Amino acid sequence: MGVLTINLLSAEGYKKVSSVTVCGYPLSIFFIVVNEFCERFSYYGMKAVLVLYFRYFLRWDDDLAITIYHTFVALCYLTPILGAIVADSWLGKFKTIVYLSIVYTLGQVVMAISAIHDITDANKDGTPDNMTFHVALSMVGLILIALGTGGIKPCVAAFGGDQFNEHQEKQRSTFFSIFYLSINAGSLLSTIITPILRAQECGIYSQQKCYPLAFGVPAALMVVALIVFIVGSRMYTKVAPKGNIMLEVCKCIWYAVKNRFRNRSSSIPKREHWMDWADEKYEKLLIAQIKMVLKVLFLYIPLPMFWTLFDQQGSRWTLQATTMDGDFVRLCLFKLFLMSTVNPILILGFVPIVDSVIYPLIAKCGLNFTPLKRMTVGMFMAALAFIAAALVQLQIDVSITTHTHTHARTHTRTHARTHARTHCGGLRPEEDIGPNVVHMAWQIPQYFLMTMGEVVFSVTGLEFSYSQAPSNMKSVLQAGWLFTVAVGNIIVLIVAEVAQLPDQWAEYVLFAALLIFVCVVFSIMAYFYTYTDPAEVEARFAELEPEGKDNDRKRRSLELHDRKESLEEENQRKSRSSSEASSHHEAPADKATNM
Template sequence: TAATSKGKSVSIPSCFGYPLSIFFIIINEFCERFSYYGMRAVLVLYFKYFLQWDDNLSTAIYHTFVALCYLTPILGALIADSWLGKFKTIVSLSIVYTIGQAIMSVSSINDLTDQNRDGSPDNIPVHIALSMIGLILIALGTGGIKPCVSAFGGDQFEEDQDKQRSRFFSIFYLSINAGSLLSTIITPILRAQECGIHSKQRCYPLAFGVPAALMAISLVVFIVGSRMYKKVKPQGNIMVQVSKCIGFAIKNRFRHRSKEFPKREHWLDWASEKYDKRLIAQTKMVLKVLFLYIPLPMFWALFDQQGSRWTLQATTMDGNFGAIQIQPDQMQTVNPILIIIMVPVVDAVIYPLIKKCKINFTPLRKITVGMFLASLAFVAAALVQVQIDKTLPVFPAAGQSQIKIVNLGTDNVAINFPPPLQQVNVKPKGWVIIFFSLFINNLPDAVNITMGETSFGNLLSLSDSDYKLFPGGRTDKITVIRNSTNFSVTSKSLGFGSAYTIIIDECSGGTCNVSYSEDISPNTVHMAWQIPQYFILTCAEVVFSVTGLEFSYSQAPSNMKAVLQAGWLLTVAVGNIIVLIVAGASKLSEQWAEYVLFAALLLAVCIIFAVMAYFYTYVDPNEVEAQLDEEEKKQAKKDMDMYEKQAEADSQM
């Protein structure tokens, strides 16, 4: 049985020894994570290609949004622990979340009057305003429910179900990554579809609409399980009480600095004149855990670079996996794939084996190992970067230029450059100093050229186009329209990271003869070499993040579990800020050196955390609170006895 928010007792059905209610919570989390990561996967492209923002503004707004998503958990935790309780907080903020996702979908729909050829809207200010409102609501919703959902799941277990609760946090984390994996695969495909009323555009309404639908499903599933949940009542504005308790203890301690006042066991004990023992003991437990959190943001500073530095590293690598051509941003799916495989393996095989070896693998030791492994992952990334650097082309430095000369004639030509350059001989159809993919029209007539779905526009005779960017490692159909006649030819495979100049020499019989100039050689270091660093980092995540969620719950007092969950999530936001600070302050010109710097910083922090963990004493909040209850009962009985004796003495007088 369990107490509801109204104080009634209800019977909680179980399945395989687990409360049935947690399955509703896990499905809810899967749908919510699908919604969040699916929307986020296409967000930067929406900013750049739909709202027409430049790269810098798109990146800045994107990271501001992500940071906000990890700062708002504090607000959600305060609402849950102080006012509404976890269940009502999740429902209320999920409604806000769903509305935000729906607004994002609506904001990406072109007006009926919008007829721009590139699919961008005419009335951009309106779309920007709607987008910002949608993102703010999403950040409030996703951040607000983050600390509540996992803690609410932990509430469903009885005190003697520690093993099941531990397994729940692993399954919970698995559902997060399953939602992330599917959404990052599906929503980019939806975005790539063409849709529009007056003009064809990338289908952002669908890419945002599906996550909005999943969020609505998430809300419905969570509400359906309402009768089965064990709902812990909120116990007042605990954060205000804790803050006042800490402030009074500090003030009281400095007020009595003289030696005539005896020292106390803990500095918080100076608050005992005004606050009860229970609040002081609970505050001690929370501060102990929050103190341990201080080094943890450094882990996230490395982990979250999968979506930035590691993706950029992949752009300089070969993604040809035979029948499959992997794009650089698709390498990020390696992490959730490995998570889905490794969480059950670690939980069911690795941890039991460690236990059989009689090794006491405590939660804090797991977190320490996770930090060490993340450091090793960046060492592996640095080694890969060193090999990449050996194959990269040398680009002009400051004050230098790069020149490309193409001789479209039939005779040799000699070109003289001013000193210190010398005369250069160029053969017919030859080229010098090469540079991305452009077309040169070597025909006597103007032509219109399209490669795949990319148009190079009309090219006059003996003129060249702009460079265009294409996904690497694939072939495309080149279509040439000359004098209203279509000619086509299949291009050669464009290697990852390469650049080509394609010369249209002759068109007849429905096809064209083309010549290729390899301006920049394709990448030769294969993307598969990134898999070891992803594997090591995923191992680190499994022992670090899953354990951190469980540790935060197990060490938190009953009335502050969501607050500690929010504190854990806050370390992610701080970690992202660290990336900006370190990358900006290091001024390192070599990427491998920056990887080594981050690895060294995390290793140093790992050692500091190991020392802190060594002196940490695990507590059972339930036992501490039970002991306090017993002491309060004894004190109340003692006070009552004294009162009765005093009353008896007064009556005899």
């Protein structure tokens, strides 16, 4: 049963909000979760056929297709920084999501149009005559998509967190699990559906692979995502931006560094933190907020290594599967999509189990399973997944069939009035090549370990990034979290290029060893990390009680301001009345008044 609660926030930066709660949860999160599901369907659906589009529609070679693909993915995880700055410093999260979702939708529509081969197929042979047009349109579409999806990434999760009060920590934690569940549900359905749509044949003049449909359905889902999000507008708690916070942060950090080096003399007393050297010019509250952000960003340094291993599911593990026996009860369609859907299928099962069973069970055992401990366990499980992949690869290398063909040719060339050339003696003996004996199902343990690692690492990381961020920099910290994904993908290319290992199993072991080392480093960093409550820190520096909240301070400030204006108006009214009365007095009285 829903309960209607009204939050009256009259202070600057807030607006009057009506929030309907169902079972203790704001109804507004329903619109946010549905929006995220549709957006993730749109993104992963488009990405599922993107390399095939490059390879078979645009006629690019493998190297160019892969290069552009990874460049696009990198942009998708670099642009969150821009979106976070815009949200926290200028437009606010709600407007940023709406405006960049429009850009996102336009990009998807442009991609769908770029895949219509009939647009430039003047001779009706099924092949575009002006490939440059399609390439240019595709690049415009991908840039718009990267800007849109990257820009809203740090905002949606943080905006969902804004819908909860500070005392709803349990509900907020559950929301992040549901939020992550919606991401993987969208990913699962899209990676199954869009390849099927691509396999259809369509066209006006000739029937070709239906890339317009494969891109068009994700575009339609993005339109749905935008509409659903806007429909819930009146229910949202919208926290307005508090000025150009990133510019202030950069200025404050630069001033602290400059002031620190300017006062290097041993006679000058040291300060507790190097950011304290900025307190001559900047508010202590801002300095405290920057300290909180820097402390979390420092913890992020080892995290890209997890994503280095995680994102190889779509590359190394997929290639590994091609060398294995994939006969699953002769269900060809199931076999085709099986490995690409294992992770999201397991996610859908693991998230509610971990959130509702495992974590409460650990708590009942009296163990303090903190967020950073969870993330450490997640990293370790990802390393175990790569060790499992290495063991599978060893079996593949031992059992894989070696093709030994003998070729012999003799060439006879006869020169006369007429020239003739004959070939003979081509020895091509036939032999039966046995099928791969290592079954694809042996990959399931490594997917199981990786997915468990993802659940306890990624879901926890999203929640941790929100809970440890100051109120005016939550999107920025979410962007920092997403930036670790981009760095992780870059590390894959660097390590693979530098290592140059002859055997694939050895590369798996190398990545596992690197992550275990990073896991140890991260656990040490986590041991010395002190959890903070940003609301309490901000309240303390604002000389308020922890439950006072910033909006109460602003409300009281506005009340004092209104009271002051009323007193000034009353004084002015009395002054005017006195002036009018004094005009009837005699001269001595006038002099006394003017003195």
